[in-house]
Amino acid sequence: MGDGGSDTGEDPMLDSLICVAGSSIKKSGFIASHSTDERERRVIFVNAGGEELRRQGHSEIEVEADRFFQGGDVLRTDEEVADGGDLPSIYQSARYGNFCYEFRDLPPGDYSVDLHFAEIVYTNGPRGMRVFNVFIQDEKAVSELDVYSIVGANRALQVMNIPVSAGKDGVVSVNFQGVVGSPTVSGICIKQGAPELQLVSSGRDGKSLLCDNCFAPVKLTAAENKAARMSFTAKYEREIRELKAQCQMKQDECYEAWMSLTAANQELEKVRAELDVKFFQNFTLGQAMEKETEKMAKISSKYEHDRRLWVAAIDELERKMKAIKSEHSQLSFEAHQCANSIPGLNQMVTAVQSLVGQYDDLKMKFNEEQERRKKLYNQLLESKGNIRVFCRCRPLNMEEASSRPQTVVEFTDAKDGDVFEDASPVATSVLDGYNVCIFAYGQTGTGKTFTMEGTEQNRGVNYRTLELLFKIAEDRKKTISYDISVSVLEVYNEQVRDLLASSPPMVVRLEIKQVSEGVNHVPGVVDMKVENVDEVWNILQTGSNARAVGSNNVNGHSSRSHCMICTVVRAKNLVTGECTRSKLWLVDLAGSERLAKTDVQGERLKEAQSINKSLSALGDVISALATKSSHIPYRNSKLTHLLQDSLGGDSKTLMFVQISPSEHDLGETVSSLNFATRVRGVELGPAKKQSDTTEIQKLKLMLPFCLCQLKCKDDTIRKLEENVQALEGKTKSKEQFSKSQQDKIIDLENQVELKAELCGHLEKRLSQVYEKMQRKEEACYSFQQKVISFIMKISELHNPISLSARSFEG
DSSP states (O other), X not given: OOOOSGGXXXXXXXXXXXXXXXXXXXXXXXXXXXXXXXXHHEEEXXXXXXXXXXXXXXXXXXXXXXXXXXXXXXXXXXXXXXXXXXXXXXXXXXXXXXXXXXXXXXXXXXXXXXXXXXXXXXXXOOTTSSEEEEEETTEEEXXXXXXXXXXXXXXXXXXXXXXXXXXXXXXXXXEEEEEESOOEESEEEEEXXXXXXXXXXXXXXXXXXXXXXXXXXXXXXXXXXXXXXXHHHHHXXXXXXHHHHHHHXXXXXXXXXXXXXXXXXXXXXXXXXXXXXXXXXXXXXXXXXXXXXXXXXXXXXXXXXXXXXXXXXXXXHHHHHXXXXXXXXXXXXXXXXXXXXXXXXXXXXXHHHHHHHHHHHHHHHHHHHHHHXXXXXXXXXXTTOSEEEEEXXXXXXXXXXXXXXXXXXXXXXXXXXXXXXXXXXXXXXXXXXXXXXXXXXXXXXXXXXXXXXXXXXXXXXXXXXXXXXXXHHHHTTTTEEEEEEEEEEEEETTEEEXXXXXXXXXXXXXXXXXXXXXXXXXXXXXXXXXXXXXXXXXXXXXXXXXXXXXXXXXXXSEEOSEEEEEEEEEEEEXXXXXXXXXXXXXXXXXXXXXXXXXXXXXXXXXXXXXXXXXXXXXXXXXXXXXXTOSOOOGGGSHHHHHTHHHHSTTEEEEEEEEEOOBGGGHHHHHHHHHHHHHHHTXXXXXXXXXXXXXXXXXXXXXXXXXXHHHHHHHHHHHHHHHHHHHHHHHHGXXXXXXXXXXXXXXXXXXXXXXXXXXXXXXXXXXXXXXXXXXXXXXXXXXXXXXXXXXXHHHHHHHHHHHHHHHHHHO
16 A cells, blocks of 8 residues: 655654554555455445545545444535545545444454545644544554644545454444544545565665555565564664653653642732732721711702702792782772872872882882892802702613623613703803803713703703793793893814804804903804794704714714803893893813823824813813912913803802713723812802893983983973862862772771781791791701711722722732
């Protein structure tokens, strides 16, 4: 079976694979012998994984289809196998996996087995992807065979002349066991008779030792056979000594590895002990924090209950005042009817003047009560701090939820309506003449734009605020007239842009001008007057669509500018004539994340630098306000310059800090919460009404005209007095009628006295309510002190937890 050329020469590596003496490895495929004896010796030739083959090449060859196997699967390839010999097609199929072959019904005796292999799967290597052992009759015949490392891919390999004996049962078993990967075989040939070594002429040295399947056989003499056996014995003893040396070296290496493992286990036990201590400390701190949280929840619930009682009491007073006002109007109407019925009677005029005086007194008391109510309402807001801070945490998105990260924030679900419910008292203060600023702060992707703008199905703070303003303005239209206008700006790369302008925002360059002390104005900005919420929604959508957006590795649709909605409210009290002009700023700030996290370049880098600069300037303003510095650096940024009249001590400010629950954003979340803590500590003091100076100027211009009109009225009054004197003569005939009317006037006076007593009772009740509210304010102040101390305790507890977490991560 093959010649004795270089393919079967001695190779120490190949020799180490053969576990049975007399076997050999040939780096080529099957070559049929022309010898009749060779063909007769061939008992079974199986094409593993293939079909039956007949008569290929120059000699008649019969190869049976794959059978006698147990288990395994079939592999086939259409690629040509190099050095395939006379049967290259048997190397294009193979059986692989967990399998074995059992050849039955063989006559008892000695046989030899040839195995045929080819690597047709791992054609690109590397070595060591498929290593397996071959057992024949449960004895290892081939050890750790790697076909690819010997001949490469798509090349034939033979293991020839493996001796085997069939017992009385007539069974020869060939078992393949994988070391690395699954074993494979392309063909198995069983020949009758044990293999014998022969001595033939080689053409060079005259003699060489080959298998009897190659050239003309010549049997060895007993002496030559003994010499060959001694040669094999010496070779295997040499290999055994080398293996013993390698075994000793491996034992030394194993001992060193065992010592290293023992030391590592000791270190691991120490680390586990420290970790248990840290875990117990964290567990203790967690229990303490839960107790403090429960106390905080109880205090907050009590405070909310008291606040609702105060609001209910104020609403009740308002209802009673409306009833008094209605009754007063009815009495005034009846008094006017009486005066018209007897215009010439001095007594009637005196009574009417008395009623008018009482009306003026009630009107003054009503105005005083209304001012007191507003004062109490604003004191209620100021008791919570002029700058109010709300923290809102978005849920995990689909990408974060799929990776199942650890959340660092625990929160309950809240809708935009719930968020706006607490923010609405501050927002509606703009209708009372106060400047108000509401802004959202946080890193990109935490839901700032969703909180401020929302969607058409779930409105945000911007829409809900303006909707509430129109609703309250409609309720107050009988006593106060309102004029509301809206403009939408953005600060992009430290440039002010008008998002409602017909031309592109980058074409028109806008500058900030100072109209009066602390009041800024942007000349040329589009100021849209609005009458209802539908117009408001269209304007907000137009501004949102024109806003600058971009993409980075934090958010694929990131706002790259500060969006600022300015609502100007001009109000005139129809009763007192008081005029106010106030502003409401609704600001959606750009993301506050650090440059290293966004990993942007070029224009996006410039945008990020401008955003961080403006947010840093906002932080400087907050710090200056917190420390009550004499100089507030509003002009360090276009953002703070625009908000100057709504961030100072004369305004009311509310901030939404947006955070992410993912542990990947922990650094940005902590930074946002630290900024919110600084903002929460700012004490601006009581806000002031913003009087409308334009109305005062108009009144000054109207003063000369009013004086002239007053002179005309005086002349008219003088003429009326003359007419009254003329009418006095005519009234004498109506004295009898006047007596009956006097009785009615007395009844009216009694009613007025009863109303006066009722008013006195109400004044006492109001004074009692005011005293109660003062006591509540004192309780609120003490509660605030407790909250501050509680926050300090939480921060003290948070620091060791952070240190332990960092050491654990390290």
